[in-house]
Amino acid sequence: MKPRILALYLPQYHPFTENDEWWGKGFTEWTNVARARRLFLGHDQPHIPADLGFYDLRIPEVREEQAKLAREAGIEGFCYYDYWFGDGKRLMERPFNEVVSSGKPDFPFCLAWANHSWYKKLWDPKQPGKDKLLIEQQYLGEKDYEAHFNALLPAFRDKRYVRVNGKLFYIIYDALGFKDIRTFMKVWRVLAKENGLGDFYFVASDFNCEHRQQLIDMGFDATHNVDHLNIYHKAPVWKKALLTIGRKYLHIPMIYKYRDAIKYMLHPDCRESNVIPVIVPNWDHTPRSGARGLVMTDAKPKYFKKLAKKAIDMVKDKPDEEQLIILKSWNEWGEGNYMEPDLEFGHGYINALAEAINESTR
Numbered sequence: 001m002k003p004r005i006l007a008l009y010l011p012q013y014h015p016f017t018e019n020d021e022w023w024g025k026g027f028t029e030w031t032n033v034a035r036a037r038r039l040f041l042g043h044d045q046p047h048i049p050a051d052l053g054f055y056d057l058r059i060p061e062v063r064e065e066q067a068k069l070a071r072e073a074g075i076e077g078f079c080y081y082d083y084w085f086g087d088g089k090r091l092m093e094r095p096f097n098e099v100v101s102s103g104k105p106d107f108p109f110c111l112a113w114a115n116h117s118w119y120k121k122l123w124d125p126k127q128p129g130k131d132k133l134l135i136e137q138q139y140l141g142e143k144d145y146e147a148h149f150n151a152l153l154p155a156f157r158d159k160r161y162v163r164v165n166g167k168l169f170y171i172i173y174d175a176l177g178f179k180d181i182r183t184f185m186k187v188w189r190v191l192a193k194e195n196g197l198g199d200f201y202f203v204a205s206d207f208n209c210e211h212r213q214q215l216i217d218m219g220f221d222a223t224h225n226v227d228h229l230n231i232y233h234k235a236p237v238w239k240k241a242l243l244t245i246g247r248k249y250l251h252i253p254m255i256y257k258y259r260d261a262i263k264y265m266l267h268p269d270c271r272e273s274n275v276i277p278v279i280v281p282n283w284d285h286t287p288r289s290g291a292r293g294l295v296m297t298d299a300k301p302k303y304f305k306k307l308a309k310k311a312i313d314m315v316k317d318k319p320d321e322e323q324l325i326i327l328k329s330w331n332e333w334g335e336g337n338y339m340e341p342d343l344e345f346g347h348g349y350i351n352a353l354a355e356a357i358n359e360s361t362r
């Protein structure tokens with residue numbers, strides 16, 4: 001059985017009104033990516049896209065090429081971020097809406113609700129730790145939950161929408177911060193049945209499997225294991241202190257070797273049927289955060305291949321429908337966290353994942 005790999009997908013790469021207002025006319029994630037610079041000896045920046053270039057997601061041909069590359073890697077579908085802030089307010093919805101309305105690309109998809117407020121970081125030393133709220137995540141009750149469902153109903157009805165055990169797959173990022181989550185899931189499950197869609201397979205993000213049982217008891221079908229930054233918490237006290245001092249006084253990001261970080265990315269509980277492992281090909285948050293970022297150095301496809309094979313081994317004994325793996329991410333270039341071809345490795349990560357699948361399932 002081939003593992004069911006779903007790649008998180010950022011739909012940000014196109015201009016829209018709010019970005020123009022907050023960051024300047026024409027801003028997209030590419031702005032941060034292109035102006036990234038080396039911050040220490042051995043730091044590999046900037047990362048430059050290869051095959052697809054600095055693309056615009058309003059262009060259908062780009063979306064078709066992305067799906068073609070994902071198929072080559074063995075990815076089952078894209079998991080698009082859903083940005084619903086309440087009272088009908090959505091952001092970055094255009095690329096996904098066009099995927100649904102056009103029927104193209106003919107490639108499976110699902111959704112992950114990125115339910116958190118957005119802040120504009122203020123690095124003014126006279127205002128330490130203070131952020132300006134750009135847009136607030138609101139939870140406005142049952143009528144709003146219904147409006148959210150109805151906004152996504154064309155996607156839920158689409159034959160391409162990913163299902164698990166016949167249920168619509170849907171991730172909620174901040175489940176514990178959503179105090180009315182039980183009501184939300186109840187409303188959506190009722191609406192799904194009323195619309196002839198069956199049920200939802202709800203998945204919650206869970207750092208280090210700390211809240212797995214609590215989330216399952218709340219009504220989630222599964223959690224996905226968010227351990228990709230866990231290496232800091234595993235570090236000895238002296239190293240934590242050095243990292244903190246370096247970032248605060250020397251303006252150096254937190255630095256780890258990728259091949260060391262992957263030792264901590266897959267929690268043992270990922271072998272359980274209701275825990276979905278997460279694999280991360282690379283990480284460098286400095287295009288967005290500068291010296292406040294975290295960098296995994298010496299990230300290479302060969303190390304990612306080892307991580308992918310380990311994840312595949314952890315899910316191979318689960319029921320076929322539940323052999324799920326979350327790939328973070330397909331195109332988070334501002335986090336240095338992507339599968340798409342770049343000038344350094346070309347199709348290296350795509351080939352590495354395809355090889356990991358073939359070698360693990362033959």
